[in-house]
Amino acid sequence: MIWLARSCLLYAVLAAATLFSSATRAAEAGDIRRYVDAHRAQIVGDLVRLASVPDLHGDIVQLNRNADLLVQMLAQRGMQTERWRTSSGAPVVFGQRSVAGAKRTILFYIHYDGQPVDARQWSQPDPFTPVVRTDSIEAGGRPVTDLANAQYPDTWRIYARAIADDKAPIVALLSALDAIHSSPRSTIKIILDGEEEGGGPGLSEAISQHQDQLRSDLLVILDGPQHPSGRQTLYFGARGGAGVSATVFTAKQSLHSGNYGNWVPDANMRLAQLLSSMVDATGKVIIPGFYDDVKPFSKQASAMIREVPDDPARMRETFGIGSLDGAASSLQEALNLPSLSIHTLSGGEPGSVIAGHATADIQMRLVKENDPQVMIDRIIGHLRAQGYFIIDKDPDLPMLLAHERIAKVTAKTPPGGKSGAWRTDPDHAEAKFAIDSVRSAWGKDVVLIRTLGGGVPASPFIEAYNVPTIGIPTANYDDNQHSANENIRLGNLFDGIVTLGVLMTR
Ligand SMILES: [Zn+2]
Known part of the structure; x- marks a missing residue:
C-alpha cells in the first residue's frame, strides 16, 4: 500500500512537472501562435506581395525590384538595412537589429532568387501571379477568388514560383519579428542572397567585403523542405x-x-x-x-541517423521505387x-x-x-x-x-x-542552443538531420569565420520546389514563424 501510495505520489509529481513544463512552453510559443492567428491575412498578404515580383536567376532588373521591396520590408521592422552591390548586378540585402548586451548574434541566410519557369507546365497562367488554393492540387484544392473574409486555414496553399524556395522563410522571419514586437534577445542579422539558384559571385563578394558586419555566433540557413513527417526539422550539415x-x-x-x-x-x-x-x-x-x-559513424552519429522518422515504404510508394541501392542500410545513412x-x-x-x-x-x-x-x-x-x-x-x-x-x-x-560540404557538431553550444529553442516550442518531436543530401551555401561563411551553422527548413516536403506548381502550405508558414520567434527570444 505504502509502495502504491508513494508511486502514485511520484506519478502525480511527475504529471504536475510535465503539465508545468508544457504550460511554460505554451506561454512562450503560445504568444507567438496567438499573434500569428490574429494576423494570418496580413502575413499571407506580405508573402503574396513578395512572390508577385518575378525573381528569375540573372534577371537583374527584377531582382533589383525584389531588393527594393526587401529593403522596405526590413526597414519596416526597425532593422538597419543596407543594399550591397555585386559585380553581377544582383544585390545582396543586409539587415541588422542590434540588441544591447545580447548574449549572441544570429545571422540568418535566405535567398530571394528563384528557379526558371516553364509556364506551360503550371496549372495557373502566370507563376508570378500567386494563386491561393484550398489544398494541394493533388488533393483537389480549388482556387480561392474571394479573399475578402478568408480565414487562411493551415491546409490552404499558395502557388507561385519561389514562394517556398525561398520567399516564405523571408516572410516567416519578418513576421516572427513582428510577433515578438521587434524585441529579440539576440542581435539579429539577415543576409538575403539574389544568386543562390544559379550561382554567382555576389555572396562571396559580400562575405569578403563585409566580413565584420556579417560576423555572428550562429549562422542559420533558412532553406529547404522540412522532414516529410511534418515535424519541425533542423539540419547540421549538407553535402x-x-x-x-x-x-x-x-x-x-x-x-x-x-x-x-x-x-x-x-x-x-x-x-x-x-x-x-x-x-x-x-x-x-x-x-x-x-x-x-x-570512418565508421560514432555512437552519437549513428543514433542521430537512426532516429530520423523516415517512412521508406511510403516514400517508395510515392516515387514508384521497386528496389533500392545497396550502398547504405537506410536513406539517412546514404546521405552521410x-x-x-x-x-x-x-x-x-x-x-x-x-x-x-x-x-x-x-x-x-x-x-x-x-x-x-x-x-x-x-x-x-x-x-x-x-x-x-x-x-x-x-x-x-x-x-x-x-x-x-x-x-x-x-x-x-x-x-x-572545395566541395561545399559542411557539418556542425550537434554538441556545439550554439547547435544545442538551437535544438533547445526549437524543442522548447515543439517538445521532443523535432527531427534532427545530420547531413542534408543536397547543397546549401553555408561553406563561404564557414570558411570565412568558422561559424557554427545549422539549417531550419520550414517548407512542406511536397512544395514542388524547382519544378512546376511550386507551393507553400500555410500551416508550414505559420509554424515556421513560431519556431523562428522562439529562437530569437530565447
Ligand atoms: Zn533554396
Whole structure:
C-alpha cells in the first residue's frame, strides 16, 4: 500500500512537472501562435506581395525590384538595412537589429532568387501571379477568388514560383519579428542572397567585403523542405559536389551499323561497360577508395541517423521505387556517404550508325570528409585501370590510332577546390542552443538531420569565420520546389514563424 501510495505520489509529481513544463512552453510559443492567428491575412498578404515580383536567376532588373521591396520590408521592422552591390548586378540585402548586451548574434541566410519557369507546365497562367488554393492540387484544392473574409486555414496553399524556395522563410522571419514586437534577445542579422539558384559571385563578394558586419555566433540557413513527417526539422550539415565529364572514343566518326557492325566498336556500348564497372550489382560504388574517407559513424552519429522518422515504404510508394541501392542500410545513412550518379548520357545519332563517341556526365555528392580532388582522381584512376588512356581534349587521328581505349575527361572541380560540404557538431553550444529553442516550442518531436543530401551555401561563411551553422527548413516536403506548381502550405508558414520567434527570444 505504502509502495502504491508513494508511486502514485511520484506519478502525480511527475504529471504536475510535465503539465508545468508544457504550460511554460505554451506561454512562450503560445504568444507567438496567438499573434500569428490574429494576423494570418496580413502575413499571407506580405508573402503574396513578395512572390508577385518575378525573381528569375540573372534577371537583374527584377531582382533589383525584389531588393527594393526587401529593403522596405526590413526597414519596416526597425532593422538597419543596407543594399550591397555585386559585380553581377544582383544585390545582396543586409539587415541588422542590434540588441544591447545580447548574449549572441544570429545571422540568418535566405535567398530571394528563384528557379526558371516553364509556364506551360503550371496549372495557373502566370507563376508570378500567386494563386491561393484550398489544398494541394493533388488533393483537389480549388482556387480561392474571394479573399475578402478568408480565414487562411493551415491546409490552404499558395502557388507561385519561389514562394517556398525561398520567399516564405523571408516572410516567416519578418513576421516572427513582428510577433515578438521587434524585441529579440539576440542581435539579429539577415543576409538575403539574389544568386543562390544559379550561382554567382555576389555572396562571396559580400562575405569578403563585409566580413565584420556579417560576423555572428550562429549562422542559420533558412532553406529547404522540412522532414516529410511534418515535424519541425533542423539540419547540421549538407553535402557538396564535384564531378567529371567523360567521353569515350572508338572512331573519328559514326559508321553505318550494317557495313561495320561486329567490326567497329560501339562507343555507347564501351561507355556503358565503363560505367557499369563503377558499381556492383546492388548499385554500391566499387571505385577503389570511394567510401574510405568516411570512418565508421560514432555512437552519437549513428543514433542521430537512426532516429530520423523516415517512412521508406511510403516514400517508395510515392516515387514508384521497386528496389533500392545497396550502398547504405537506410536513406539517412546514404546521405552521410559520398554518392555517384550519371546525370546525363549522350551518344549516337539517328541514321542506323554506330556511335564513334559517347559522353557521360558523372556527378558526385560529397560529404565533409571528402576532398573533391582526391575523389576526382579516384574516378580517373579507375578509368585508367580499365585500360583507358586519359586525355583532356578531343583526340586527333594519331591519338585515336595509338590507343586501344581512349577517353577525354574534364573535371568539374568546385570553386576554390572545395566541395561545399559542411557539418556542425550537434554538441556545439550554439547547435544545442538551437535544438533547445526549437524543442522548447515543439517538445521532443523535432527531427534532427545530420547531413542534408543536397547543397546549401553555408561553406563561404564557414570558411570565412568558422561559424557554427545549422539549417531550419520550414517548407512542406511536397512544395514542388524547382519544378512546376511550386507551393507553400500555410500551416508550414505559420509554424515556421513560431519556431523562428522562439529562437530569437530565447
Ligand atoms: Zn533554396
